[in-house]
Amino acid sequence: MKKRLIGVLTLLLFLAGATCAQKVDFTEYNLDNGLHVIFHKDNSAPVVTVSAMYHVGSKNEELGRTGFAHFFEHLLFEGSENIKRGEFMKIVSNAGGENNANTTQDRTYYYETLPSNELETGLWLESERMLHPVINEIGVKTQNEVVKEEKRQRIDNQPYGRFAQEVFSRLFKNHPYRWQPIGSMEDLDAAKLDEFITFFKKYYVPNNAVLVVAGDFDTDKTKKLINSYFSEVPKGATVVQPTFQETPITKAIVDTVYDANIQIPAIISAYRMPGMKDRDSFVLNMISTVLSEGPSSRLSKKMVDEKKNALQVGAFPFSLEDYGAYITYAIPNGDAKLNDLLKDIDEEVVKMQTELISEHDFQKLQNIMENNFVNANKGVEGIANNLADAYTFHNNTNLINTELSIYRSITREEIRDVAKKYLGTNQRVLLYYLPKNSQ
Incomplete structure (x- = not known):
């Protein structure tokens, strides 16, 4: 019965998505405790998503206590x-729904997608996560494992599981982006219970969160429910996001990494790029589309189809x-040399x-x-x-509708x-990612 309910829910999600074309209508408001609420109504299928995003990720951690944000992704379940x-x-x-969560360097996101009558x-559930979580030794030890x-x-x-860790640890020297969200197991082992409690009280507060309800629901009824469940959550101290400045890379950082889990090497180049709010970040996304999105992209056509010297290539x-x-990579086909792959990408x-x-490629x-x-x-x-x-x-919030106009x-x-501006050979980390047995 449970699998059948989830299967029906997935179908309804597809049907709901089929009617979502261009403009996304939404309304938004704040509770007195600072919780930002966003509504998007879509009554085409009896499905609703409730989500909560907290503006906390691994960049809010301190060296020696890494992995806290990702740890709370688990702990708050x-x-x-x-x-x-x-x-x-x-x-x-049991309500016929599905749920999940994920953590990045910048935020933590939880959601439940349910039949609209649930x-x-x-x-x-989200109010319990915010207001009444149990943070004790049993939970910490369980989730640690x-x-x-x-x-x-x-x-x-x-x-290739360590590629992001290896890239970011070299690309960033000052910013917490130099470690990955999963953090250090030694740091988590060393942390005391009161440190976890302090981290929660600082970041998992309504004024550092946004609650979204999207799908089939009644607006007035939902506002009353939100007020009932969330208005009593106390407002926390204002969260000030940390700032870190990185000095420009002016000479290529070349290194070798050995991985016991691979038999085929890879060549990886990584360039530091601006944050997501910078217009240049949108431009770099377009550049990667030209270079490697789809089989007709420049790198794939050249290296996979024509020269056949790469099993896989991307940017x-x-x-x-x-x-x-901004990352480029290639995995060689047969006896192809990594430096030859690098040369082809650089060209x-x-x-x-x-x-x-060309105008044709630009229109494409x-x-x-x-x-x-x-999509x-x-x-x-x-x-x-x-x-x-x-x-x-x-x-x-309206960026959801105006982002395309930027492109x-x-x-x-x-x-x-x-x-x-950003993709100079003297501005990058260059990694030769090799099998351990070739060391």
Whole structure:
């Protein structure tokens, strides 16, 4: 029965997404305690998403106590004063819904997608997470083991699992972006219970959060429910986001990494890029689209199809709030040499820096960006996430509707100039990512 309910829910999500085309209508307001609330109504299917985004990620941690934000992603599923340990996900599943959470360097996001008649369940769960969590030694020890197992599966024993860690630790010297959200297991082992409690009280407060309700619901009824469940949550001290300045990279940082989980090497280049609010960040996203999105992209066509010297090649921006990383990579096919792959990638980057893309390619690029924009807002859960992102990072919820206009305003000349500005060979981290047995 449970699987059938979830299957029906997935179908309804698809049907709801099919009607979400261009403009996303929303309303927003604040509770007295500072909780920002956003509504997006879509009555095309009886499905609703309740989500909460907290403006806290691994960048809010201190050296020696890394991994706290990701740890709380797990810990806040432990239970509350009114929810027994291990019951949180069961409540969602028994209601015919699904839920999840994730943590980045900049924020932590929780959501439940439920049949619309279970809206109150989702609101109650998120209010319990915010108001009545149980943070004790039992929960900390339990989730400590869960996080360790996740690290073993997703990083330690995963092919190329350490690539982000290796890149960011070299790309950043001052910013907490130099460590990954999963953090250090030694730091988590050393942390005391009162340190976890202090971290929660500082960051998981209503004035550092946004609550989104998206889907099929009655506005007036939902406002009353939100007031009932969230108005009593006490406002916390104002959270001031940390600021860190990185000095420009003026000489390539070249290094070698050995990975026991791989048999095929890789070549990775990473360039420091501006934060997600900077216009140049949007331009770099377009550059990566030209270089590697789809089989007809420049790198894939050249290296995978024509020269056949790469099994896989790509370029993508890892966009974050304060800075970002623009990453290119290639995995060789057969006996192809890493330096030959690097040369091929660099040649295409130089073309981006010195030549205007053709009018035909520019129109194709605009079409891809529009298609990506529409696909990003399919389904109520995706819309809920994008609304929360727009408010949290840009203080402009309507970015969900205006982002495409930014891409449309970018010129061919801008693409060339931004590629030249950020993607110089003297501005990068260059990693030779090799099998351990080749050491």
